[in-house]
Amino acid sequence: MQVLGSFAIILSIFSVHSTVYFQEQFLDGDAWKTRWLDSKHKADYGEWKLTAGNFYGDAEKDKGLQTSQDARFYAASARFEPFSNEGKTLVIQFTVKHEQKIDCGGGYVKVFPSTLDQADMHGDSQYYIMFGPDICGYSTKKVHVIFNYKGKNHLIKKEVKCKDDELTHLYTLILNPNQTYEVKIDNEKVESGTLEEDWDFLPAKTIKDPEAKKPDDWDDRPKMDDAEDAKPEDWDVAENIPDPDAKKPDDWDEDMDGEWEPPVITNPEYKGEWKPKQIDNPNYKGAWIHPEIDNPEYAADSTIYKFDDISVLGLDLWQVKSGTIFDNFLVSDDVKEAEKFGAETWGVTKEPEKKMKQEEDDKKRKEEDEKNKEQATEAEEEGEEEEGEDEGEEEETPEEGTEEEEAPGKDEL
Numbered sequence: 001m002q003v004l005g006s007f008a009i010i011l012s013i014f015s016v017h018s019t020v021y022f023q024e025q026f027l028d029g030d031a032w033k034t035r036w037l038d039s040k041h042k043a044d045y046g047e048w049k050l051t052a053g054n055f056y057g058d059a060e061k062d063k064g065l066q067t068s069q070d071a072r073f074y075a076a077s078a079r080f081e082p083f084s085n086e087g088k089t090l091v092i093q094f095t096v097k098h099e100q101k102i103d104c105g106g107g108y109v110k111v112f113p114s115t116l117d118q119a120d121m122h123g124d125s126q127y128y129i130m131f132g133p134d135i136c137g138y139s140t141k142k143v144h145v146i147f148n149y150k151g152k153n154h155l156i157k158k159e160v161k162c163k164d165d166e167l168t169h170l171y172t173l174i175l176n177p178n179q180t181y182e183v184k185i186d187n188e189k190v191e192s193g194t195l196e197e198d199w200d201f202l203p204a205k206t207i208k209d210p211e212a213k214k215p216d217d218w219d220d221r222p223k224m225d226d227a228e229d230a231k232p233e234d235w236d237v238a239e240n241i242p243d244p245d246a247k248k249p250d251d252w253d254e255d256m257d258g259e260w261e262p263p264v265i266t267n268p269e270y271k272g273e274w275k276p277k278q279i280d281n282p283n284y285k286g287a288w289i290h291p292e293i294d295n296p297e298y299a300a301d302s303t304i305y306k307f308d309d310i311s312v313l314g315l316d317l318w319q320v321k322s323g324t325i326f327d328n329f330l331v332s333d334d335v336k337e338a339e340k341f342g343a344e345t346w347g348v349t350k351e352p353e354k355k356m357k358q359e360e361d362d363k364k365r366k367e368e369d370e371k372n373k374e375q376a377t378e379a380e381e382e383g384e385e386e387e388g389e390d391e392g393e394e395e396e397t398p399e400e401g402t403e404e405e406e407a408p409g410k411d412e413l
């Protein structure tokens, strides 16, 4: 267990058995290269750079692994002592900073069994858990929570939104032995629930009884025709009749025009098709509900959460626009400890980071303003030099000049 100074006593009361399985803050220069192994599965994986980026809260503490080349796959992983999370809470936590205004790229981690060949880690390497943000365009901005169960990857059915700004954010996954989970961003819960409800690991608990069928005499008509109701005798009249107001035109010539017939109009007496009155059906039994039975395929499993051989944490992702920085990895069995680690890392540097970014943004804006001003002044001065010329021609003149210059070039071709 890692404890820091004066917290030692308090911690020993609340979390006697807390264990940190893996922790990585990149605080020892190039030494991370001895802990992280690049996959050689592809020849052209993108290169990782250790840096705090363009803005940060602390130039040293905020150093992390940054993707440094656009449109590349990245694949590196770190190994730790294998452990099982049986009967224990599992916490996976790290920070991600998309300082490059990411358009499309992964920001997640994968947790593997010890059997992973790190030098050959790739997109299809079987993992236990995949967790973290994924952004692509406007439509994909989500936090993946994928668990492998009996060899198959299962995606969470809920939509968990991720952060899409340029600042560092803390992502935490908590998996409890009672098969509940929680996702936190920046130490605040954004999603929680049970494994059984929020993933489709198991077949449905109940199914429609295949033996059951609606009885033939089941009456599910709430209303019926009133047998007492009879069609009135004067009901049936023609729908269309010759217009009684129509008159043969005076100049109608039967030899030339044929026999005159009045135009047909809708009969105002016509009442449509007769239908008997509707009354409540005394035999109505309600809608038939297909009875459900226990699904013989279903077997409860209280060990969905359990991974026996957790041993590698990997970054295996694709990035279109590079620049993402990963830092402050933690794999632990203690929620409070993880919260504290998050607060002591991300929690301490997030405000100064924001401030530095703001100052940089302001500086950039100022520089741009000044450049714009300079250009405006130059244009003004040019205008003054050409004083006396017709102002309307000012803009056209250089274009004409360009065309003249281009003309001989075109002819040469």
Ligand SMILES: *[C@@H]1O[C@H](CO)[C@@H](O)[C@H](O)[C@H]1NC(C)=O
Binding pocket: 176, 177, 178, 179, 180
């Ligand atoms: C499951 O375990 C967690 C962590 O111990 C606890 O906070 C939660 O209340 C438990 N939930 C249920 C439904 O037992």
